[in-house]
Amino acid sequence: MLNMDFSQRVVINTHEMEWQNSPAVGVLRKRLAREEAERGHATSIVKYEAGAKFNSHPHPLGEEILVLDGVFSDETGDYPAGTYLRNPEGFEHAPFSIEGCTLLVKLHQFQSTDSQQVAIDTHSAKWLPGHGQLKVMPLHQHGTESTALVMWPAGTHFQPHRHFGGEEIYVISGEFIDEFGRYPAGTWIRSPHLSQHNPYVEQDTLILVKVEPFVIELIVLKYDM
Numbered sequence: 001m002l003n004m005d006f007s008q009r010v011v012i013n014t015h016e017m018e019w020q021n022s023p024a025v026g027v028l029r030k031r032l033a034r035e036e037a038e039r040g041h042a043t044s045i046v047k048y049e050a051g052a053k054f055n056s057h058p059h060p061l062g063e064e065i066l067v068l069d070g071v072f073s074d075e076t077g078d079y080p081a082g083t084y085l086r087n088p089e090g091f092e093h094a095p096f097s098i099e100g101c102t103l104l105v106k107l108h109q110f111q112s113t114d115s116q117q118v119a120i121d122t123h124s125a126k127w128l129p130g131h132g133q134l135k136v137m138p139l140h141q142h143g144t145e146s147t148a149l150v151m152w153p154a155g156t157h158f159q160p161h162r163h164f165g166g167e168e169i170y171v172i173s174g175e176f177i178d179e180f181g182r183y184p185a186g187t188w189i190r191s192p193h194l195s196q197h198n199p200y201v202e203q204d205t206l207i208l209v210k211v212e213p214f215v216i217e218l219i220v221l222k223y224d225m
Contacts, residue, residue, distance in 0.1 A: 001034065001035060001036075002031055002032075002033055002034040003032065003033040003034075003190070004033060004034075004035055004041065006166065006190075006192060006193075007192050007193075008192060009189075009190065009191050009192060009195060010032075010033070010188070010189070010190045011180075011181065011183065011187065011188075011189050012032055012187065012188045012189075013183075013184065013186060013187050014030050014032070014045045014186045014187070014188060015184075015185075015186040017030040017045075018030075019047060022046070023038065024052065024053065024054045024055070025052065026048065026049040026050075026051065026052030026053075027046065027047070027048055027049070027052050027054060028046070028047040028049070029044045029045065029046045029047065030044060030045040031043075031044050032044055032045070032188050033190070035108070039060075039108070040107075040108050041107065041108045041109060042105075042106070042107040042108060043104075043105070043106050043107075043109075043188070044104075044105050044107075045068075045102065045103070045104060045105075046102070046103045046104075046105045047100075047101075047102050047103075048070070048072070048095075048096070048097035048100055048101050048102075048103075049097075049100050050097070050098065050099055050100040051096075051097075051098065051100075052096065052097055052100070053094065053095065053096035053097075054094060054095050054096070055094060056092055056093065056094035057092065057093075057094075058089075058090070058091070058092045059087055059088075059089060059091060059092075059107065059108075060089055060108060061089055061107075061108040061109065061110045061112070062086065062087060062088050062089055062091075062107075062108070062109065062110030062114065063085075063086070063087040063091075063105065063106070063107055064085070064086050064087075064105070064106040064107075064109065064110075064147075065079075065083075065084070065085040065086075065087075065103050065104065065105050065106075066083075066084050066085075066103065066104040066170070066172075066208055067079050067080065067081050067082060067083040067084075067085075067101060067102075067103055068081060068101075068102040068103060068104060068172070069081045069101060069102045070097060070099055070100045070101030070102060071097060071098065071099055071101055072085075072095065072097055072101045072103060073095065073096050073097060073098065074093040074094060074095040074096070075093055075094065076093065076119075077119070079119065080121075081101075082121060082122045082123045083119065083120065083121055083122070084118065084119075084120045084122055084139050084140075084147075085118060085119050085120075086110075086116065086117060086118035086119075086140055087117060088110060088114060088115045088116060088117055089110065089115070090115070091117065104170055104208070110142075111142055111143045111144070111145065113142070113143065114142040114143070114145075116140070116142065118139070118140055120139055122137060122139075122149055125137055127151065133153040133156070134150070134151070134152065134153070134156060135150070135151040136148050136149070136150050136151075137149040137150075137151075144165060144212055145210065145212075146210070146211055146212060147208070147209070147210045148208075148209055149172075149206060149207070149208055149209075150206070150207050150209050151204070151205075151206050152174070152176075152201040152204070152205040152206070152207070153201075153204055154201060154202060154203045154204050155200075155201070155202065156200060156201050157198075157199075157200040158198065158199050158200065159198070160196060160197070160198040161196065161197075162194050162195065162196045163191050163192070163193065163194065163195050163196070163211065164193065164194065164212050165193055165211070165212040166190070166191055166192050166193045166195070166211075167189075167190075167191045167195070167209065167210070167211050168188075168189070168190045168191075168209070168210040168211075169183075169187075169188070169189040169190075169191075169207050169208065169209050169210075170187070170188050170189075170207065170208045171183050171184065171185050171186065171187045171188075171189075171205065171206075171207050172185060172206040172207060172208060173185050173204075173205065173206045174201060174203050174204050174205025174206060175201065175202065175203060175205055176189075176199060176201060176205055176207055177199065177200050177201060177202065178197040178198055178199040178200070179197060179198055180197060
């Protein structure tokens with residue numbers, strides 16, 4: 001097991017990690033959290049070299065993908081950088097990439113009642129305004145889980161707050177900062193239930209964040225710049 005103690009805070013700069021081979025030729029990965037070697041709960045950065053492909057396979061308890069660069073493809077279409085995908089249990093595909101791509105991938109983490117398939121081009125989807133210049137793009141919400149992109153304009157400070165149910169962040173661009181450190185693009189942060197911090201940014205910063213639904217509502221409605 002790797003980073004499966006959810007009572008512990010985990011911070012990983014994925015750019016400092018070495019690529020490891022996967023079972024498919026030309027598909028590499030950086031493991032961030034993993035329950036078992038090739039099944040169960042997993043969070044990884046995955047790289048498809050040009051022309052790489054996987055055999056057809058299902059996704060028990062779902063698959064969640066953010067395309068970070070290149071174009072990711074399967075039988076349902078071609079998905080360029082900035083695409084957010086959710087493939088629920090029962091979905092089966094044979095993914096590939098003609099030109100190569102890099103992905104943030106989360107496996108076996110859907111709630112059992114979540115059967116929605118999602119494909120969002122975040123470059124064209126609508127941003128919701130928060131207080132000041134904060135922008136939020138909700139991507140998915142089901143039960144106790146809410147996923148969104150959050151754009152932090154340079155100089156944004158949030159009030160100190162606790163993470164009920166925990167918080168997971170991937171820094172897509174810019175640099176995220178709190179009293180514990182500075183987190184450049186490519187950093188994955190998982191904070192445990194009831195942890196607290198006082199985040200801010202000095203430059204325009206884009207993050208993917210997974211939290212309880214009411215926390216997204218706070219981000220949109222109640223945080224004061």
